[in-house]
Amino acid sequence: MRKDERLPVALIGAGHWGPFLARSLEQTGKARLAWVCDRDPERAQRVADRHVDCRTTTDLQDILDDRVVTAVAVATPANTHQEIVTRCLEAGRHVLAEKPLTTDAASSRKLVELARRNNRVLMVGHVFEYNASIRGLKEIIDNGELGELFYLNFERTNLGPVRLDVNALWDLATHDISILRYLLGKDPVDVSCVGRDFLHEGVEDTVFLNLGFGEDGPMAQVHASWLNPRKVRQITVVGSRKMAVWDDLNLKAPIKLYDKRVEADRPAGDDFIAYKTSIVDGGMFAPSVRTNQPLEAECAHFIDCVRTGGRPLSDGYSGLRVVTIAECAQRSLAENGARVPVPPAMPGESGGG
Ligand SMILES: NC(=O)c1ccc[n+]([C@@H]2O[C@H](COP(=O)([O-])OP(=O)(O)OC[C@H]3O[C@@H](n4cnc5c(N)ncnc54)[C@H](O)[C@@H]3O)[C@@H](O)[C@H]2O)c1
Structure with missing residues (x-):
């Protein structure tokens, strides 16, 4: 044998x-x-x-x-x-x-x-860092197809499962924080978070988290809740050239790539009347992406x-960074959405563990 x-x-x-x-x-x-x-x-x-x-x-x-x-x-x-x-x-x-x-x-x-x-x-x-379609989305971002990234919107909602040990920020939004770090390869510089404990006092079932990447970086927002009529697992990425939507529940076509943008043309002279925007709508394309058992x-x-x-x-180190960001968000939650800076990684801290 x-x-x-x-x-x-x-x-x-x-x-x-x-x-x-x-x-x-x-x-x-x-x-x-x-x-x-x-x-x-x-x-x-x-x-x-x-x-x-x-x-x-x-x-x-x-x-x-x-x-x-x-x-x-x-x-x-x-x-x-x-x-x-x-x-x-x-x-x-x-x-x-x-x-x-x-x-x-x-x-x-x-x-x-x-x-x-x-x-x-x-x-x-x-x-989600082992999800083949999230990896596909990262490739699209990394190869510059979307252009400059303007913002990312994460939606993670469902009716239940209701938890009492941790709130929706720690239970649900930590997934999105890890995906965001993975997609962008960097940490936010600050966060702000609001939420409410509609069901159980002291345990926020619904949170809205904003993550900032500085003036030149994209905006990111996470809506996480177990008090919602629809199960949604979506990320929308809006760039200067194209836009992408990732939908974890769409098994056949988890990524949709939209050749859509607004072109703003400000002619010399700064004349407001001459300021033109044109909507570019080149349609939608669902690239074939590998799927797997994450x-x-x-x-x-x-x-x-x-x-x-x-x-x-x-x-463990990347887990520590997710926890650090969530901890800042928790502080913001307690301060009604105050903007809380995320401490940068300590020199030599990355790697190992
Ligand atoms: N990756 C994901 O998508 C995902 C999904 C769900 C849960 N989780 C995570 O998995 C973990 C567990 O979540 P869950 O929903 O299964 O919770 P759960 O409450 O359903 O199960 C936890 C189990 O741990 C047992 N337990 C508690 N303390 C123990 C101890 N000291 N020694 C031995 N057993 C102990 C409990 O009896 C229970 O059976 C959490 O960290 C949660 O965030 C991850």
Whole structure:
């Protein structure tokens, strides 16, 4: 019989998202689920039942005592990540942590440093960075087809799932912050955010987040809410030459490219009457883009990084930057939308972890 060369991996957290992670890890063909840990033994058992030779526990220490398991995936609520990921890294495990890495920048920074010190892979499950159509959109932006970028609008709405542990900014908008960083390859310089807790006091279910890239950079806005009649996962990118719309729910044509723009012509003399604008409408084209299973691609990337010691695309450091931006947005939210500067990355901070 051939030796099983798949990497034994443990899943911590078997609620809504954990089972998808478990399935995707095994679908890569590169990993096998060796353990499931959940505070609720029935949930752990339900997931384990779908995998061969998978043990269950309610005590993380059982997994950390098993030297065969070198990598773990953490899918517990965001406010538990700091403690669980710390224990796993201290015990020498490679970690794939669900987003957001933690709920404050100081603790995320500690995790990044711990991973670097212990020479372990720390990856954050910013799954959209592994989405082939998001990569297609990035190619369109990078090859200059849209011209100068004017603004990006993100919409992430649905009716539920309602969360009580974190608000829509941390639960939903962190996806868009990671996509925005990925698309533009840079961080915003400031943010402002307003939102309301219509359903549960103290937990904003609806937020509007503005991200600034300076006077010469594009504007970006995120609308995130679990209190909305429509499930929408869309990004509109408006450039000086063309415009693009990405729609995650349109499986056949996730990207639409619009040859549309407004040409403004201001003749010499600054005569207001002579000021002309013309609408250019060259129609819409849906480029063929590759589609994939983003979560499976994310899991495969994690296993590859564990095996090779490579640095993940969505490494702990990029997770820290997302948390830093979200933290600034949270401060703005508390100050009724005040503009909050985003601290720049510290020199030497990027890379590793
Ligand atoms: N990438 C994505 O698209 C995506 C989608 C959904 C959720 N998530 C993320 O996944 C994480 C989990 O979200 P969820 O919706 O599955 O939450 P959930 O509440 O449905 O499940 C969390 C599970 O963790 C267990 N748990 C809590 N504390 C624990 C501990 N200390 N030890 C062991 N088990 C513990 C709970 O019993 C529960 O079963 C969050 O970070 C969330 O942001 C990511």
